[in-house]
Amino acid sequence: MTDAALRIAIPEPRPRGAPLWLRRRPELVLTPLVFLVLVALWQAVAWSGVVSAFVLPAPSAIAASLVAGLRSGLFLQHGLVTLAEAAAGFAIAVAAGLVVGTLIAEIRLLERTVYPCLVAIQTMPKIALAPLLVVWFGFGPGSKIAVAAIISFFPMLVTTIAGLRDTDRGRLDVLLALGAAPLRCLVSAKLPGALPHVFSGLSIAAVFALTGAIVGEFVGASAGLGYLIVQANARLNIPQVFALLLVLGGIGVLAYGTIQALRRRLLFWAPKEERSSP
């Protein structure tokens, strides 16, 4: 047998040389790399002059604006306002989505009556609704929380219903055979079983709550990243608009990441992919 054949027969299990942390979490390098490539592309577009700098500012200008905003503490101060609004809206949406979703999934009559109504109501454009919400919830954070909650409620609702529908019959049988009350079935079998679905709702809602808070701020606010965006936009400070969008994107990634971390903790029992995929 030749050397080459031997080498084929006994393949290297893993590339050697790379440090362990890199092999474990290659994204720590890859993500910044992709980011740099994107920025380079962007900068190239900016230099080429295909798109006006007032529409798409150069990354360098955005970076400068970002650094200035972060240094002065302006972004942090307003970012916390937005974050608080989004978090409150998210919390309300999660609670309401779980409760209403459960009611709809459990009671067929509601599924056929209330659910379509909720779908219909959801189609109302939030921006059109926002001024009305201001009238109802006041000019303070209330209206922004309301927009955030309304936007993120729907993903929670839909995924809760889907999760409860996806209940494993066998597990439910165990409880039913014990004469368990509906609430007990819900708590001990259906809801834990629905968690994988609910987590997709949570992930979507976390990001949507953020956009909701911003939309609420667009309509009227005296603080928050949405307020800063409107101000910067009106003053034609487009680099700052993009810097703020980046900050928002960062918060979004953090929020999503938090939900995923929670998911890994709570779904420890879910079958691990790695186990069976060779």
Next chain:
Amino acid sequence: MATPLIAVRDLTKIYPTARGEQVQALSRVNLDIRPGEFVSLVGPSGCGKTTVLRILAGLIRDYAGSVSLRGQAMRGPSKDVGVVFQDANLMPWRSAEANVMLPVEVLGLDRKAMRPRAKELLAMVGLEGFERKLPNELSGGMRQRVAIARALIHDPALLLMDEPFGALDAMTRDTMNVELGRIAARSNKTVFLITHSIAEAVFLSDRVLVMSSRPGRIVEDIRIELPRPRDLDIIASPIFSSTVVRIRRLLDGEDATALPSIAH
């Protein structure tokens, strides 16, 4: 004679299928089970055994005919019943012990007081040391044993078991059989056992019901006249083997000769 604990009259069950057809699973099934009795149900795969058990457990409610529990028309599951399903049906998010404790929680019993019992039951089914493992960290047979322990934890008067020992090796199965016989006798439980092992049925039961397939009917009700308490030595007795052969013949159909069999 005491009133039957379970009385089934003319039970007929038809399943609708996704393609809009109908499958008749049971046709005019009649059976009585008296309190304290140990009754086994044997029959070919797909004949409707699980369907009968699910109806007795109160999990299927759209059937024709009547089912009564303790003289009253069956209106759903009862708390004093332990069920072992054909699949283990464990909650994957609960450890072995927490799975066994599930009925305790559902029935609102004293958790603290019951925890030692859960440990005992797990030890009885040979799972000492595996209390804190999750279901997907257990082997198939281990999962089934957890399910058996779960059915026993609340000491139900009626046990419904659907092939509880199907995934167990010969030795464990023997141990479990003896254990089950002992538990049933000691606490005077009523047991309804579905099994594929004729020997197991004969060894454990007061009566063995033989079911035919498509549609499922009970074709014979055989009283096992072996003395109690029974131990494994009884297998050597002529009554034991003749009963096994008789049931085997019933299952093979009228025209079949009594073939030797690998599986009893």
Next chain:
Amino acid sequence: MATPLIAVRDLTKIYPTARGEQVQALSRVNLDIRPGEFVSLVGPSGCGKTTVLRILAGLIRDYAGSVSLRGQAMRGPSKDVGVVFQDANLMPWRSAEANVMLPVEVLGLDRKAMRPRAKELLAMVGLEGFERKLPNELSGGMRQRVAIARALIHDPALLLMDEPFGALDAMTRDTMNVELGRIAARSNKTVFLITHSIAEAVFLSDRVLVMSSRPGRIVEDIRIELPRPRDLDIIASPIFSSTVVRIRRLLDGEDATALPSIAH
């Protein structure tokens, strides 16, 4: 003697658990299977049988020791293998027939040509008329039989079976045993069978491997000297029963006396 089809050397497998512990499932397992051989593996529940099978099927790759298939280091699943898992693992969205046809589609075989074979196999496992039913419209035993048919459809040279007949009644099981023996002999298949029935193992196998538990080790490799072809009458032969008793004793442990057993 031909080179072994499968050669396992010092196979050791440790599972990590959710709680950060480690479970040693296998410890220095050695085994050889020659082409055309029928080898059974028996052992107590939880001893590591399924783990061995999953490694042979190429589904687990983080183990210590070496596994080679046809003289080459195992590098993952091979197309010429049919596996019956401990659970039926059917696709709930496919009808029984479509489930059986799955390997045909995966391996890119001629669907039209294979469809009659799928029907035949379903008939062989006693599921004529159930071709278009969905898995959740079948009984437990029926599902398992679909899984057996699925493992056979592409006529693999190597069959790995994990308690394929666990959910089957005695009669169906006998039929399936005889059928499996016939298929293996006719097409000279190599079969690796995990079973809980010692009688079944002895009846079908050229060799029976006996495994001990925690950690799993192969404690005995028993050649079955019964003539081939075998039919059910062989059960009456003294070699058959003595072999069964011998394995049984091995499993019960050194200190155990040969107890009578309900389950073989």
Next chain:
Amino acid sequence: APALGQALAKSSFGPTTTDISTGHAAHSSLPRALGYWREEGLDVEVFGIAGNTAGLQLITNNNIDFISISGDQILMARNQGMAIKAVYMHARQPINRIVVPKAGGVTSIAQLKGKTLGIPVLGPQPYATAAFQEAGLDIEKDIRQVATGTGAPALLALRRGDIAGWISWDTAVAALENRGMEFTELRPSFFGDLFGNAIITREALLRENPALVVKMCRAIAKSVHFGLTNPEAAIRIHWQLYPQTRPQGGDPAQVMAEAKRVFLSRFSSYALEGVTKYGESLPSQWARLKQQMVAANELPADHDLNAAFDGSFIDRINEFDRDAVAAQARSWNG
């Protein structure tokens, strides 16, 4: 007029609002329906764009040729380095309004100290800032601003007393008056010195195709003249081209009366007062605007005003027969 069959030159115009109401007829429906653009050899597409910034972005990126936009935004854009220029002064008066409900009894801006005022959307309010400053108030500190949107939510906020007054624009105020709201308008003394908005284009376009500027704006000037002569005809024409802007149902006479109020709230600021030519602007108006913006720190003191406006097209824009247009307007029955 171009010969028949001659291809029309494509161009585009963007009112910086998505609500192209009858008040915007002069640069949307009228020049098109009356064929004024076509007579100039133009095929003009009209885009409603949400907001001044979006309009400026699209114009600098060559997506649109002309937009109408407020004076302060022009100066701010120039200051940011945008190569745009005003070519035609459209609204000769500020289109902004500071209004309070008549019933409230407020008659001067100074009385608004400490009150909550509504604005349609967030953003800088140069006109209001200056007006409050004149009254000795700091708009940031001495009053509270809340965004109410336009239309029903604003009316509701006024009715419920959530806001003591409203800072908005002419057509939006007229719409509330149509719903029975009676306002007192509070004007600063410099109201007459300012202007509302102008039509701008890119400097490059100005260089390469000055004729287009004349053609585009002449049609608009004719439309203004038409509309001022016969508002009802102009409104009907607008409704024909933009049927969605016509209120549905109601008494036709009342609907027309209400539409006229909205129409005139804007068109009256197009009227020739103090000047003789459409589009003409007075340097004092620009200077006054700059002064105000410098005071508000929106503009550096050395900002070059002359670069913002090019009045060289005004004469040619006004080369049309006003009487003929007026006659056409008076005799219009569509």
Next chain:
Amino acid sequence: MWREAAPPLIFVVLLLAAWEAGALWGGLDPLIMPAPSEIGEQLVLGFSSGVYPLHLGVTLAQSLAGFVIAVAMGVGIGALISISPLVERTLNPFLIAFEAMPKIALAPLVIVWFGYGMGSKIVLAAVIAFFPVLVSTILGLRACDPGRLDVMHALGASRGQVFRMVRLPGALPFIFSGVNVAVVFVLLGSIVGEFVGAKAGLGTLILYANENLETARTFSILAMLAALGLLLHFGVAALRQRLLFWAEPRRGTPGH
């Protein structure tokens, strides 16, 4: 059929009756909540004048196109991401960051790139609606039953085959919840796009009606939007019924 449709119909009729009563005698402010009869009248007027059908058509076309793109992209990118955890970890942050940015702020950019017509609205609608599909696809593909995967892996199935035959069908219950969310957000997206600037569509109608303080008309347009939403919703539900016949809870079992 009738038995299925009756409860929702009765419910809606009761709801409208209560609303009408509230408007008549309950002192509902017509500026906030006009009576259903007035809204109905506006619908009739809008349809008879031909204004509504045109704009309804535009929004419907935009939304349908956006919906198809959103679902295709969501499932497509989700699939790509699920193939390798590396792709997911590398790509996901960008997708999430992008999704967290308010699309209105990006609107001028979208108009620059996709034009002033339906194109930009379709893009905005698709971009907003795609995220729920993406997330649910990723999590659905990940929640795959390991036993079923074993069957495929043991046959040496290719990634594509595993995806097509096991992962995707298994993920359908998840994907459908993403699609159900997308139904609503695609409408919101095209309306947002129209708010930013458009010649036609229900969003532009809302702006006019709102500015004119024609609240009943605003509600009549919202009603059309809701009808579109329900149309899509029930369309998706019907599709779900067809594709997920195997996952529907069997009848004849208690617990409901």
